[in-house]
Amino acid sequence: MSLMASWAQKKTANWIQYVNPLIGTEKMGHTYPGATVPFGAVQLSPDTDTIPYAVNGKYNPDVYKYCAGYQYTDPTIVGFSHTHFSGTGHSDLGDFLIMPTVGNLQLNPGTAAAPETGYRSRFSHQTEVAEPNYYKVKLEDDNILAELTTTTRVGFHQYTFPKTDQAHIILDLMHGIYNYDDKNAWTYLRIENDTLVTGYRQTIGWARTRTVYFAMTFSKPFVSYGNNDFSAKQPYRGFWGRFDQRHNFPEIAGKQLRAYFNFKTEEGEAIKVKFALSPVSTANALENLRREIPNWNFNQVKQQGQDLWNMELGKVDVKLADKGDMINFYTALYHSFLSPTVYMDVNGDYKGLDQNRHQAKGFTNYTTFSLWDTYRALHPLFNIVQPKRNRDMIQSMLAHQEQSAEHMLPIWSHYANENWCMSGYHSVSVIADAAIKGNVGYDLSKALDACVQTARTNYFDALGEYRRLGYVPEDKRRGISVSTTLEFAYDDWCIAQLAKKLKRNDIYDEFIKRSANWRNVYDSSIGYMRPKLSDGSFRKEFDVLSTNNQGFIEGNAWNFSLYVPHDPKGLINAMGGNERFIPHLDSLFTMHLPDQFFEETEDITRDGIIGNYVHGNEPSHHVAYLYNFTNQPWKTQERVRMILKKQYRPAPDGLGGNDDCGQMSAWYIFSSMGFYPVTPGSDQYQLGSPAVSQATIKLENGKTFSIQAINQSEKNVYVEKVLLNGKPLNRTYLTHTDLMNGGSLVFYMSPSPVTLAKVK
């Protein structure tokens, strides 16, 4: 009640009205529309189809659309599952699908073409409501109103039924995202009493072995229950065969289970379900359930979660002339605050990489680290508006390093598993960026040791050859040797910055040297980064446009050759200085690409591309800001405003690429406020062109930093001058200290390019 009272007082501060969780649910965004609280461990969201990961052992490309379980154009909902990634380009999860039905019991999901053949239902966007921590939809086939809300660890379902003697709530333990026949290593179900069920699901997949425990309670006793085991091959049963395990038997285990619970309902009667998760045990799941939601007040739980969202979103108070831009902004901020997710029970228990139970002492443990994406802008954003959480995330990464068998910092980790996705070891960027910016609350020199040990793991990704040769030879990491080299070089620079701060000179020398390795794959004869073989020669056959096996992960030489975030000046000079570099960069945004490019390119559609500039994937996110390092920073201003407009729209298909756990959104937040962290690990933010007319950032240190754009308009995309705390700013960048001290940044906008003070 107190929370609802406090809410009443700040009714005005209603930021969630500008959040549309449906943005990005069509095509490539891979976001989910369901209910969750900031960084919540439960993401309770509708899944609109169940596409197998592989058909006859062959990868099924259609599965890609369903990384978050939901595609806006789909006509049916299969059910509501409790775990989802936001915006990823590969997937897992979709645990514990719940679906209410009436009439004859159906234990198969059926097909989108013929939903009546299964338990799924048609739905319409007319009856669909998606808000932060609240989702509502009418399940048309059975005339059931479904509503969802959550706390950090508990999903709260409310299903309003018609009058019937045949109401069912189905719990599908087979359902999953990126699912295949033998993804379930084992699942287990205990009916503790007629309102309480516990169990777990153990899967083998992107997370090599992941077990999620649950406790589920109903607002009303079920009158009967049962299940079916769909395993093609039944395991040894022995004396279990003496039981009728399908009907009203309290303990069920197997690999392919679907259970159901039967009720009688009056017209308009709501049956509520609380479903708690734990990484550790069913006992902890039950404790999470009882401590987070002690009552059955759905609206109160919804309200409390929305209050949390208003508090988090209110940290940045912006004014944008266009309502659509307001929605873009606060939905981007919302998407930025979904991941990483809490991975810890209310009692502090969590499962470590060693698969043992650990206690998080003095920090909240997080998981879902999509670091190849999020080190770029999301974690830097956290250093401004979520510094405490970012410190806890770093402590979670350090625990990961301590507990993992490889003793490496996370590459891409979720649910006590390392999935090794993508390249580089960008944890070091997140750690260095926080350290350089003074956001520290843990043992920094231990953190440095963890970085160094990670960067010296020879068996990882040809690191041994990289350390010996100064680059990753194409013959050792076929197809991605150049991008791997460039990413290592940047990460090494981050380690050097941390070492310098700690005065660990030997380490500084080692890694500052390594950070220059980008030069070893630059072919000055053609002006591009290029695959190099172990013998030191560049690979002969080479296509600078193709993204197919040319040495770059998810990108082509054109885009990826611009990836030296720690030494843009060095890159520009290597590429012939401003005179040659600027037209080269101009053409990136203006050239026309052959269709073949799009057929070959993973993870990119036309929506995500401007010319040959690929905003839909991360490696280019800093590129528009490179003009700041030339004598034409006004082109950065122009490009940024164009990208903001073209790549982000307040519609389900409004995202040009995967949101990638908030990285795409974080780019929007920064750029629309007028600055961007081109080089995480430094304290600088390059200035662009603000889209906001006004923004106020409320800092955790109690200070505020405000941004103002005078003469702001669609046409006035150029910056005439910038005042920091009333004084002219004679540089193209802002420092983190400037921000943390609080104060004001005033941009004077203009319709025509202006040459800012030369960059030193």
Added chain:
Amino acid sequence: MSLMASWAQKKTANWIQYVNPLIGTEKMGHTYPGATVPFGAVQLSPDTDTIPYAVNGKYNPDVYKYCAGYQYTDPTIVGFSHTHFSGTGHSDLGDFLIMPTVGNLQLNPGTAAAPETGYRSRFSHQTEVAEPNYYKVKLEDDNILAELTTTTRVGFHQYTFPKTDQAHIILDLMHGIYNYDDKNAWTYLRIENDTLVTGYRQTIGWARTRTVYFAMTFSKPFVSYGNNDFSAKQPYRGFWGRFDQRHNFPEIAGKQLRAYFNFKTEEGEAIKVKFALSPVSTANALENLRREIPNWNFNQVKQQGQDLWNMELGKVDVKLADKGDMINFYTALYHSFLSPTVYMDVNGDYKGLDQNRHQAKGFTNYTTFSLWDTYRALHPLFNIVQPKRNRDMIQSMLAHQEQSAEHMLPIWSHYANENWCMSGYHSVSVIADAAIKGNVGYDLSKALDACVQTARTNYFDALGEYRRLGYVPEDKRRGISVSTTLEFAYDDWCIAQLAKKLKRNDIYDEFIKRSANWRNVYDSSIGYMRPKLSDGSFRKEFDVLSTNNQGFIEGNAWNFSLYVPHDPKGLINAMGGNERFIPHLDSLFTMHLPDQFFEETEDITRDGIIGNYVHGNEPSHHVAYLYNFTNQPWKTQERVRMILKKQYRPAPDGLGGNDDCGQMSAWYIFSSMGFYPVTPGSDQYQLGSPAVSQATIKLENGKTFSIQAINQSEKNVYVEKVLLNGKPLNRTYLTHTDLMNGGSLVFYMSPSPVTLAKVK
């Protein structure tokens, strides 16, 4: 050292010299010859073959010989695994097989016919030494001396190698007893450093889901290591594919793994391995390892375990004229002290039936409850010589009941799993027997509630029909309806005794009435127990000799009709009184059985049979004592001495049937001392004919009870008179109080039958 010193002082008391762990390892005994401590959690023993549980989905009867992993007549040893049942008639376990080899690495076990095709080795009984907590054998193919010893939770291996650059220690995670393709749900291996490895094995089998965690340490660093994954179908690998996971990679997971560790050895160099188990986690396994064996002193660990054995075996000090009988006796006592086994870490953690981690407060948690067998004589024996452990076992059973989804007491449980093996709910007999005999240290009325709840579980084994009709209808439990009825009736009598002791009259009335249900399946027209249908009529087609689907589990009507342990007098009267009953019983021991009988009979061979009397399986174990309830108790004396001689021999094939976790052996201990608990749940032991000339039982209460047989000889099998503490005993039974008060029981033996005082 203190233990070794104390050992020095009581060198004389060397009981282990009379123990031969090889007894029962040939044919049907199903015992294992390896190393273990009393009730130890680790049973480190050689496995001589790897027979699949099923071939092309069809049960493979050959697997039955390998319930304990070892068959004496086999020519090869596959390796040494850490968990084994003793004497069971169904199986599981065989976890974590270790095998040392030299020369070219072989990662398959090979065949017995051609051991050179795999890592297994020939061996000879000439080089084999089997003692309590010590096993030694020469592995001939590779000239390696293998020695094994243990503590409660740690296996200690010592392998003496020849000089070689190619010494290997193989860790086979695929190997198992009652193994099949997909028995492994998952296995996991972490190389923590060059002497420490941790991991777990999760299986699906007799225990539906069983996970055993381990920590393994070497006395010397390995120079390299690796593994192979033999899974027919590889799980999703994703970015793990970037690693060479087969060679020197520290983290391995899969379903079919065999790992190896490479060493260089000098001639005669011993490599030692400590291998700790935990039911809960690898962290606990490591703690178990470090706390139980802090050093590398193999001989000291062996000595400490053998001291424990001498302490336990010394509780009964007997004299038998024949050395072979001394070996029979102390090997039987040894086999009686193997199960149930400790299931708890040194820190008190154990896994409960709810699969959660629990702390055992005030008791030691045990598992491996083969209750259909062991309630008869093993647990009664514990009430005399292991009262503290028996109380802890009962507390473990009560925890099981509390934590299981069915809230039933264990039927046959192991490793936090109920496997439901066999019939009845004989936990209640164990609890009532301890309670009636005053061996109590837990909440008795809670225990009674657990018994009652178990006995009212309608969905269990036609209990609903049994409660409604007063018998289990043959049409509901086809093939075993009669034996199930008889066992329920006896168990119900036990519950009544407990209720009476607690003055819970309503419960007493309910269950004393149920205890008479044996009468409902007795067909007086033929004088046998007989299958009865739901309509109250007896089944027409019926064969009193056949064990095949006649209504009795593992027995025929002839033997099982005599199973009314709680009312022998009532049974005898129903069967026509002494005049008809005695000749009937005589013929049981003398009649000739057709061959067909043996073909049909599960779990019984000719070795286990005398006439039609089946000693090789449990249901008849009380039968020889039934003469005590007639006017010819001397026939009990005669039969018992004959059975002792025929069914127990000091040789590998010396056991006539499965030892069944010590039940066969406990029968021997009691009977050779001259008394037997025909009716667990009463305080009476029926007197037979002692085989010992002298026996002294050292009780935990500090008192001693001595037995003496005057004029003892092979011929003098009859009892002329019995003096208890010098006074004539005018009854055919001894009471538990008589025993616990301490004192002396003197038998006067005679070559000719003597009629003892009439039975009241």
